[in-house]
Amino acid sequence: MIGTVSRAAQVLKEADHILILTHRRPDGDTTGSAGALCLALRRMGKQAYIAPNAQITRRYAHLIEPYAPENGFDPAFVISVDCADTGMIPPEMAAYAEHVDLVIDHHRSNTGFGRENLVMGERAACAEIICELTEELGIPLDREIAEGIYVGASTDTGCFKFSNTTSNTHRVAAKCLDAGVDGGEINRALFETKSRARYEIEGMLFSGMQFYHDGKIAVALITREAKRKTGADWDDLDAIAGIPRQIEGVEVGLTLTELEDGDTKVSVRTTKEVDASAICTLVGGGGHIRAAGATLHCPAQEAIVRMLEATERVYRGETA
Amino acid sequence: MIGTVSRAAQVLKEADHILILTHRRPDGDTTGSAGALCLALRRMGKQAYIAPNAQITRRYAHLIEPYAPENGFDPAFVISVDCADTGMIPPEMAAYAEHVDLVIDHHRSNTGFGRENLVMGERAACAEIICELTEELGIPLDREIAEGIYVGASTDTGCFKFSNTTSNTHRVAAKCLDAGVDGGEINRALFETKSRARYEIEGMLFSGMQFYHDGKIAVALITREAKRKTGADWDDLDAIAGIPRQIEGVEVGLTLTELEDGDTKVSVRTTKEVDASAICTLVGGGGHIRAAGATLHCPAQEAIVRMLEATERVYRGETA
Numbered sequence: 001m002i003g004t005v006s007r008a009a010q011v012l013k014e015a016d017h018i019l020i021l022t023h024r025r026p027d028g029d030t031t032g033s034a035g036a037l038c039l040a041l042r043r044m045g046k047q048a049y050i051a052p053n054a055q056i057t058r059r060y061a062h063l064i065e066p067y068a069p070e071n072g073f074d075p076a077f078v079i080s081v082d083c084a085d086t087g088m089i090p091p092e093m094a095a096y097a098e099h100v101d102l103v104i105d106h107h108r109s110n111t112g113f114g115r116e117n118l119v120m121g122e123r124a125a126c127a128e129i130i131c132e133l134t135e136e137l138g139i140p141l142d143r144e145i146a147e148g149i150y151v152g153a154s155t156d157t158g159c160f161k162f163s164n165t166t167s168n169t170h171r172v173a174a175k176c177l178d179a180g181v182d183g184g185e186i187n188r189a190l191f192e193t194k195s196r197a198r199y200e201i202e203g204m205l206f207s208g209m210q211f212y213h214d215g216k217i218a219v220a221l222i223t224r225e226a227k228r229k230t231g232a233d234w235d236d237l238d239a240i241a242g243i244p245r246q247i248e249g250v251e252v253g254l255t256l257t258e259l260e261d262g263d264t265k266v267s268v269r270t271t272k273e274v275d276a277s278a279i280c281t282l283v284g285g286g287g288h289i290r291a292a293g294a295t296l297h298c299p300a301q302e303a304i305v306r307m308l309e310a311t312e313r314v315y316r317g318e319t320a
Numbered sequence: 321m322i323g324t325v326s327r328a329a330q331v332l333k334e335a336d337h338i339l340i341l342t343h344r345r346p347d348g349d350t351t352g353s354a355g356a357l358c359l360a361l362r363r364m365g366k367q368a369y370i371a372p373n374a375q376i377t378r379r380y381a382h383l384i385e386p387y388a389p390e391n392g393f394d395p396a397f398v399i400s401v402d403c404a405d406t407g408m409i410p411p412e413m414a415a416y417a418e419h420v421d422l423v424i425d426h427h428r429s430n431t432g433f434g435r436e437n438l439v440m441g442e443r444a445a446c447a448e449i450i451c452e453l454t455e456e457l458g459i460p461l462d463r464e465i466a467e468g469i470y471v472g473a474s475t476d477t478g479c480f481k482f483s484n485t486t487s488n489t490h491r492v493a494a495k496c497l498d499a500g501v502d503g504g505e506i507n508r509a510l511f512e513t514k515s516r517a518r519y520e521i522e523g524m525l526f527s528g529m530q531f532y533h534d535g536k537i538a539v540a541l542i543t544r545e546a547k548r549k550t551g552a553d554w555d556d557l558d559a560i561a562g563i564p565r566q567i568e569g570v571e572v573g574l575t576l577t578e579l580e581d582g583d584t585k586v587s588v589r590t591t592k593e594v595d596a597s598a599i600c601t602l603v604g605g606g607g608h609i610r611a612a613g614a615t616l617h618c619p620a621q622e623a624i625v626r627m628l629e630a631t632e633r634v635y636r637g638e639t640a
Contacts, residue, residue, distance in 0.1 A: 174490035272502075
């Protein structure tokens with residue numbers, strides 16, 4: 001843990017003209033945390049906005065877009081949420097990346113790149129930290145603030161299913177439901193509704209899946225062509241990385257996605273036998289113990305070889 | 321609500337030589353509740369067993385099979401858990417169905433068929449009631465008891481995803497994790513691991529799905545032949561009823577399963593626009609507002625017609 005909730009609350013009480021940054025390929029936790037924090041700061045009478053994120057998808061747009069800065073807004077205080085390092089901050093926010101005033105994050109790999117930092121690696125979602133902050137600040141958890149917190153907690157834990165879920169995650173969710181959040185409808189939209197593109201890409205994923213290490217490692221590849229054919233966007237691909245691990249006997253699921261710039265994004269999901277973060281650290285990435293990722297600056301086939309090597313090294317007990 | 325937690329606890333304190341009954345086609349809630357309750361009663365120094373359930377599947381067997389009665393056990397006190405009516409009690413337990421001493425259940429349709437009753441319709445899972453009962457009885461929630469409670473709460477709410485999940489469900493889950501339950505591994509086994517038979521039957525389900533009422537009603541049929549071809553058992557079919565509702569625009573998902581005796585089992589899953597329980601009540605079934613079911617004594621094609629009629633009636637605002 002870096003920093004304390006009370007220190008962060010103190011810093012926020014003194015701040016104003018605030019801009020909140022979310023991370024690249026924004027997910028439910030960065031957008032939910034940003035939305036909830038922005039609302040909480042406004043409830044305190046502060047001017048607070050969320051920087052527009054060029055990669056925002058329709059699934060999470062409603063959480064941040066209403067809080068885009070007005071013309072001519074010049075921030076005096078910058079907060080990043082759910083960003084493990086400056087590299088996770090999108091290029092369009094580069095002007096702020098090197099001088100973040102307050103970093104709020106739950107990635108264990110975060111070394112604290114802000115002037116002030118609140119990093120709680122034991123929290124499953126950054127949104128849980130936002131919940132504690134609002135309590136420390138004495139801001140009542142209304143339905144609107146709670147919705148962002150719930151979305152963050154729910155999406156970062158696979159709807160409370162993954163092993164990163166703690167009793168704190170459940171207690172935060174309980175508070176959100178008590179505040180009037182309609183968890184069932186939110187989860188249906190986030191987890192239960194599948195677009196046709198999603199179904200098609202899942203079909204491709206299964207038919208092309210390859211197995212290694214006595215069936216303990218499953219590798220799935222999402223090509224640029226598959227994305228074009230199905231019309232799948234980042235929304236359609238959300239949480240698809242969890243699929244290879246679903247197959248009986250699989251301990252490490254590697255999902256590789258060809259990016260438009262020629263790089264390959266890798267998402268690693270593991271069972272309790274293997275440390276996903278250790279695998280990704282070996283190739284320059286990072287993350288959590290059961291869910292981690294990296295971006296490899298090479299084509300997919302080369303990335304597969306490098307990821308299999310890294311996975312085998314972790315199986316042998318080697319670390320970075 | 322029928323009965324009180326304190327009255328049920330009082331009755332249990334005075335009981336001994338106890339037999340616990342689970343319901344037909346046992347799920348995680350009836351088996352988890354039974355297992356947790358049986359352990360709790362044993363912690364109180366009582367003789368307690370769970371009646372063997374002929375339809376138990378490998379997924380839930382470990383929750384009840386260790387507590388099968390010893391030869392010659394003659395119960396003096398019978399408890400049913402998660403059984404809405406005597407019809408839900410399996411035929412092999414028929415000797416006890418008509419004189420249950422204590423009914424513990426969360427189905428709203430339960431009118432209290434026991435000598436004593438604790439029916440809490442506002443609880444998502446019967447296991448939540450077991451958790452309250454153990455607290456009332458002063459039995460510490462250890463990891464073993466908590467595992468049954470967690471499995472019940474998790475399985476009856478689609479892993480805290482469905483709209484029946486309440487803040488109480490989350491608080492119970494938090495207590496279970498604090499007691500040492502490995503939620504991640506339990507959920508992976510229950511929700512994330514798919515057998516090959518399951519994948520195959522999902523594929524059949526999709527290819528044969530039919531839509532009615534402007535795409536708002538989706539009908540899926542699982543034939544006896546499909547079950548035979550894939551070798552799917554009740555485990556493989558668990559929670560499959562949630563699939564038709566996953567498709568964008570669907571408000572009512574009807575999943576029909578041909579039973580071996582020629583009857584047709586129907587599972588209804590709805591979004592917030594439609595009351596699943598109202599639909600099933602019209603055909604002699606029952607259940608919850610978003611998840612309900614019925615067994616129709618007719619072939620599948622006739623059952624489809626009757627279910628579509630019932631659904632259209634509910635859309636028109638008619639009730640039983």
